[in-house]
Amino acid sequence: xxxxxxxxxxxxxxxxxxxxxxxxxxxxxxxxxxxxxxxxxxxxxxxxxxxxxxxxxxxxxxxxxxxxxxxxxxxxxxxxxxxxxxxxxxxxxxxxxxxxxxxxxxxxxxxxxxxxxxxxxxxxxxxxxxxxxxxxxxxxxxxxxxxxxxxxxxxxxxxxxxxxxxxxxxxxxxxxxxxxxxxxxxxxxxxxxxxxxxxxxxxxxxxxxxxxxxxxxxxxxxxxxxxxxxxxxxxxxxxxxxxxxxxxxxxxxxxxxxxxxxxxxxxxxxxxxxxxxxxxxxxxxxxxxxxxxxxxxxxxxxxxxxxxxxxxxxxxxxxxxxxxxxxxxxxxxxxxxxxxxxxxxxxxxxxxxxxxxxxxxxxxxxxxxxxxxxxxxxxxxxxxxxxxxxxxxxxxxxxxxxxxxxxxxxxxxxxxxxxxxxxxxxxxxxxxxxxxxxxxxxxxxxxxxxxxxxxxxxxxxxxxxxxxxxxxxxxxxxxxxxxxxxxxxxxxxxxxxxxxxxxxxxxxxxxxxxxxxxxxxxxxxxxxxxxxxxxxxxxxxxxxxxxxxxxxxxxxxxxxxxxxxxxxxxxxxxxxxxxxxxxxxxxxxxxxxxxxxxxxxxxxxxxxxxxxxxxxxxxxxxxxxxxxxxxxxxxxxxxxxxxxxxxxxxxxxxxxxxxxxxxxxxxxxxxxxxxxxxxxxxxxxxxxxxxxxxxxxxxxxxxxxxxxxxxxxxxxxxxxxxxx
DNA sequence: TATTGTGTTATTTTT
DNA sequence: TAACACAATA
Numbered sequence: 073x074x075x076x077x078x079x080x081x082x083x084x085x086x087x088x089x090x091x092x093x094x095x096x097x098x099x100x101x102x103x104x105x106x107x108x109x110x111x112x113x114x115x116x117x118x119x120x121x122x123x124x125x126x127x128x129x130x131x132x133x134x135x136x137x138x139x140x141x142x143x144x145x146x147x148x149x150x151x152x153x154x155x156x157x158x159x160x161x162x163x164x165x166x167x168x169x170x171x172x173x174x175x176x177x178x179x180x181x182x183x184x185x186x187x188x189x190x191x192x193x194x195x196x197x198x199x200x201x202x203x204x205x206x207x208x209x210x211x212x213x214x215x216x217x218x219x220x221x222x223x224x225x226x227x228x229x230x231x232x233x234x235x236x237x238x239x240x241x242x243x244x245x246x247x248x249x250x251x252x253x254x255x256x257x258x259x260x261x262x263x264x265x266x267x268x269x270x271x272x273x274x275x276x277x278x279x280x281x282x283x284x285x286x287x288x289x290x291x292x293x294x295x296x297x298x299x300x301x302x303x304x305x306x307x308x309x310x311x312x313x314x315x316x317x318x319x320x321x322x323x324x325x326x327x328x329x330x331x332x333x334x335x336x337x338x339x340x341x342x343x344x345x346x347x348x349x350x351x352x353x354x355x356x357x358x359x360x361x362x363x364x365x366x367x368x369x370x371x372x373x374x375x376x377x378x379x380x381x382x383x384x385x386x387x388x389x390x391x392x393x394x395x396x397x398x399x400x401x402x403x404x405x406x407x408x409x410x411x412x413x414x415x416x417x418x419x420x421x422x423x424x425x426x427x428x429x430x431x432x433x434x435x436x437x438x439x440x441x442x443x444x445x446x447x448x449x450x451x452x453x454x455x456x457x458x459x460x461x462x463x464x465x466x467x468x469x470x471x472x473x474x475x476x477x478x479x480x481x482x483x484x485x486x487x488x489x490x491x492x493x494x495x496x497x498x499x500x501x502x503x504x505x506x507x508x509x510x511x512x513x514x515x516x517x518x519x520x521x522x523x524x525x526x527x528x529x530x531x532x533x534x535x536x537x538x539x540x541x542x543x544x545x546x547x548x549x550x551x552x553x554x555x556x557x558x559x560x561x562x563x564x565x566x567x568x569x570x571x572x573x574x575x576x577x578x579x580x581x582x583x584x585x586x587x588x589x590x591x592x593x594x595x596x597x598x599x600x601x602x603x604x605x606x607x608x609x610x611x612x613x614x615x616x617x618x619x620x621x622x623x624x625x626x627x628x629x630x631x632x633x634x635x636x637x638x639x640x641x642x643x644x645x646x647x648x649x650x651x652x653x654x655x656x657x658x659x660x661x662x663x664x665x666x667x668x669x670x671x672x673x674x675x676x677x678x679x680x681x682x683x684x685x686x687x688x689x690x691x692x693x694x695x696x697x698x699x700x701x702x703x704x705x706x707x708x709x710x711x712x713x714x715x716x717x718x719x720x721x722x723x724x725x726x727x728x729x730x731x732x733x734x735x736x737x738x739x740x741x742x743x744x745x746x747x748x749x750x751x752x753x754x755x756x757x758x759x760x761x762x763x764x765x766x767x768x769x770x771x772x773x774x775x776x777x778x779x780x781x782x783x784x785x786x787x788x789x790x791x792x793x794x795x796x
Numbered sequence: 797t798a799t800t801g802t803g804t805t806a807t808t809t810t811t
Numbered sequence: 812t813a814a815c816a817c818a819a820t821a
């Protein structure tokens with residue numbers, strides 16, 4: 073165990089001050105790259121060195137990734153594993169508390185945590201039962217409204233009469249109320265409920281609040297600028313006994329307002345927690361002066377901020393490059409060229425390069441460009457492992473084994489694989505189950521004996537409930553993997569995928585196999601199900617060297633040597649819809665997003681915009697983003713592409729940069745036509761991970777011109793395809 | 797009930 | 812463009 077002195081010595085003055093701050097509320101305003109996590113983890117270690125028991129500490133983060141990293145770093149700092157510390161996401165900690173006292177709010181302690189998919193399904197049923205036209209009032213919107221209320225800590229009873237009009241001409245409150253009832257009868261809670269029920273518990277059972285608020289002697293919160301009202305109230309309650317709450321955050325990096333985060337919380341911290349101190353971390357250890365000052369000037373256009381000025385002892389570096397292009401294709405090609413240069417001439421790893429876009433659809437242009445050129449890349453974000461259809465299906469089977477009342481899980485897999493049970497039958501079973509308060513097995517059993525199930529559905533459901541009962545008895549005797557294997561065999565789920573035999577079904581089978589192998593990490597079904605509902609991110613640890621493509625949101629907290637920020641155009645970034653919805657407030661959030669983007673770069677930032685962009689099948693013409701003008705001249709270099717009318721960007725992209733790219737692989741087509749490459753010939757059928765199956769039309773060195781069956785004609789590098 | 801065709805509509809995303 | 816939901820059809 074390190075001494076306090078050893079913990080403090082590697083820190084700068086402000087960091088050390090924050091780490092050793094004694095008692096009372098503390099806000100650490102930590103700018104980008106100022107050692108936020110280091111400070112927070114050091115403080116945890118410091119408190120432990122001051123004889124605070126780990127079990128008296130509550131450390132809250134937003135993501136599992138952050139919680140994991142924190143745990144890891146504290147353990148490394150103390151040189152011993154930390155047991156007993158409550159460290160986790162808001163949701164996982166709230167779930168832990170709620171499981172202990174579930175019966176106080178009408179749930180059993182084995183309640184299911186449902187995701188947004190199930191939530192939507194439930195709301196659709198509700199709307200149908202109320203004869204509300206889903207076209208005029210989509211379930212998605214209702215989900216948004218209800219989640220919004222929950223984020224604000226509002227139960228149906230707390231709503232104002234006018235709130236009802238937030239959905240379907242005044243039906244909002246009633247629907248919210250019934251949705252909550254249905255969740256209770258399903259013994260389920262959605263993500264918002266986890267926090268909301270905690271608030272209810274603390275309010276209605278003061279003894280519980282007393283216990284928890286005295287148990288935790290220190291509360292530490294990461295990314296405080298992202299807290300929504302419910303989380304904020306939760307923190308205030310838990311901190312009410314000792315006021316030892318240390319929040320770390322950066323108002324300039326608040327980018328989740330659209331999902332309930334309130335920058336206001338960090339702005340009024342001093343009013344909320346009397347006697348609070350604020351410590352600013354302004355020394356940046358990441359970026360060069362040019363990058364820092366460019367970002368700083370940009371963000372200074374925001375009015376709603378506490379204000380801080382980042383500085384660095386690093387050198388000037390090179391100015392932020394601002395590149396103008398004719399269209400999106402030219403932009404992508406120029407970035408690809410630039411990456412070649414960065415990688416080959418300046419020896420920067422691909423993994424140290426990122427392309428950050430405003431919206432995920434923008435990644436496509438880059439993917440296509442990089443595939444054609446054979447540049448290795450990965451798209452961060454996108455759909456996660458547990459969100460895949462086949463994985464959710466397998467999990468639904470497990471859920472129903474675990475909880476035979478789980479109608480949502482039943483709805484999901486009643487006809488997967490197809491067994492002749494159509495939507496009408498499913499709805500009837502669900503309605504009966506709800507009306508009679510019977511579990512799935514009993515419901516189907518009853519309906520079968522009444523002869524109210526017809527056609528193909530009758531025998532398949534008979535088999536289904538038999539199987540379900542077998543699985544239930546198996547679940548207590550065999551391992552999770554064996555149970556899963558058995559379910560797949562009995563239902564023929566994998567068999568059905570095998571019959572489809574296309575690239576998609578192939579990868580689905582792979583995914584299921586991957587799930588199988590991860591099952592062994594879990595002791596019981598219950599532990600596994602809790603894991604999948606709360607720990608959604610399965611970061612595949614990929615140690616291959618690849619360019620990172622992701623949204624600006626996904627980039628928060630990361631850093632790269634070189635960062636490309638394409639699509640800085642009015643309407644795209646700042647995003648038009650955001651502006652329409654929330655005006656000036658949204659513009660400030662978009663600006664913070666721009667700030668986050670620039671400050672990800674250590675040495676090199678390249679902003680770009682194009683005058684023409686292909687969007688949704690047609691061309692859109694955009695003006696440069698207003699943020700471009702807000703960048704200070706002395707820290708940027710503007711590179712205007714030579715005026716041209718051709719779309720053949722490759723002809724003149726060199727003009728933009730004033731150098732050529734001989735070192736990189738030539739993109740000029742060489743006309744020495746080949747007829748084979750390795751084992752591949754013109755006319756061969758091949759398989760590509762992304763594009764599926766196709767036929768080779770032309771071979772040119774290692775570049776193959778392929779007509780894909782699904783994705784059309786594309787040029788790809790030979791090493792990316794296999795003979796089919 | 798399963799398949800095919802048509803129409804609509806396009807942020808950001810963690811838990 | 813492309814994905815997805817829903818209606819019309821086999």
